[in-house]
Amino acid sequence: MRLRNYLSFVTRAKSLEELWAAHTKEMAWFGFDRLLYGYTRYRTETSFGDPEDFVILSNHPKEYVEGFVYSGLYFHAPMLRWALNNEGAGSWRLINQMVASRTLTPAEQKVYEFNREMGVTVGYTISFNSVSARSKGAISLCARPDLGQDEVDAIWEAHGEDILLMNNIAHLKILTLPHVAPNRALTRRQREALEWVGDGKTTQDIAMLMGLTPATVEKHLRLAREALSVETTAQAVMKAALHNQMFVIEA
Template identity: 65%
Template sequence: MIKTSRLLEIFNLPNIEELWDFHTRQMADFGFERILYGYTRYRTATSLGDPNDFVLLTNHDKSYTDVFIGDGLYFHAPMVRWSLENEGACSWSVLADMSQTGTLTDAERKVFEFNRSKDVVAGYSISFKSVSPRTKGAIALTARKGMSQQDADAIWQEHGEDIIALNTIVHLRILTLPYVAPGRALTRRQREVLVWVGDGKTIQDIALLLSLTPATIEKHLRLAREALSVETTAQAVLKAAFQNQMFVLDA
């Protein structure tokens, strides 16, 4: 049974960094010491979107993430494919079945062998319910080194419902907090002008409200579009809102 105090702490943590630190310690208590969370709002039939727009959180070693994420192996990972096609939790025992029956593609086998070389061999994946076809969130829980899949399954048998509940709550909490890839953060002024655009104000209106020239407002909007890697101001407003960069309080 999940303690109420634990839930309250999750709800009250002020930022993703503290939330993630708390959650990694929670999962380590269950025996899952290495975890990888990913979320995209830009999924299509052939892509998960620009990796710079993903919400990616992990405590895996850099030597693992540089290859699995940096070299794009994740796109061919069997459990990523499972997560895209399903919702709920899945034991990694299915990987052994796929390997033994020869149902892994060459690209998937490459990921399978890489994971095995990094002792990422036992664990569970949780695929969260999507609110639209464009979104998908999932988390991979890697069991402590030295543990077998049978050990992980035994933990899940006893604590699986609590683990799913905690991960789902953390997932939903992450979606409410600002998360920006390096180099994509907006300045205070850029956020301010986007907020006014979102409120329906024109360039001239915003210039009067902020006691600036229209040219200066245009400059801030251009820089905001560049930071968010979008073409139009409407796209910038939408993306900034997705990333919870708008309507935030400065410390």
């Protein structure tokens, strides 16, 4: 499935699972067998938000994702710092240059050593265009263990434009698909109640429309707030919409 067929497939993908399976296969064809995609809508000057709200997709081993993402190492990763200040593709040769010049901070050195232990040393990072100051997305493409950075740079010279296009299209598609951490998923009733709130209905209206008591409607809204980890129903509506959980077409 090269470029034309890939783009046609991506436009028709119905789920993150379907899209990610195809994307990892295509990137492996180019020599990148381990990917880590991350996206946040909750970035501030000092934080990327709650990791539970990140969209994280990866085919790295579980221990790598847990060590790199959920232990917080990602925050000090040199290529992530590069991604925050740049858009497009960046070779991991930059890390080797920082090591050689001894310009890594202690925190960055810790990330470098972790990645080296896990065999994550050769590859490219793509930083996607941001649509707001609060959002940021990037993907790291780790090369097969038998490839060196010189070989990967040569692959990029030959196929980089296609690889960049494929990743940008995949990123844009990901933004349209429902995504949420398992403990933040809404039930059908919770989602329906929030949808009616989003349409401007009162609790009494929603109770009549859903055939429930007002107390039961309030219960669904409370559980939706808890699932999404927000304080108000208005925040729940906004967060559910950002995660593409509102007005979902049921299979």
